[in-house]
Amino acid sequence: MGMSAGGAKSGGGRRGRRGGRSRSGAISEINVTPLVDVMLVLLIIFMVAAPMMTVGVPIDLPETQAKAMNSDTQPITVSVNPEGQIFLQETPITIDEILPKLQAIATTGYNERIYVRGDTAAAYGVVMKVMARISSAGYKNLGLVTLQEQEQ
Known part of the structure; x- marks a missing residue:
């Protein structure tokens, strides 16, 4: 039986x-x-x-004397621009896509409030068709978004 007499690198040295x-x-x-x-x-x-990133579709809203509504959550918003294009939140959709998309995103049933934003130059008929489609999807809490009138 032999012993190795090597240095620290040979393995026989003391380990830390x-x-x-x-x-x-x-x-x-x-x-x-x-x-x-x-x-x-x-x-x-x-x-x-995050609070600054609301709805990004540029629309010239009509002015009314209605009071501002308080909302704690991000609402579902359907917008109609002056050319008659329809947007769900910021995504462009066709009028035929409104019903299936709203039914797909119904998180708390059909009691969720949906806001409809229509430009002042948008055709009244297009806005009414959008509201009819939303109503036929089962939603009953529809709100029209306007700006408060400025006192002159």
């Missing part, structure tokens, strides 16, 4: 606490601090920007 790994090796741990910092900054940015 880490099982013989040298300190110059790669660290296998992931530093998540920069990731957390970036995620917190993005969270703050989205919290500030």
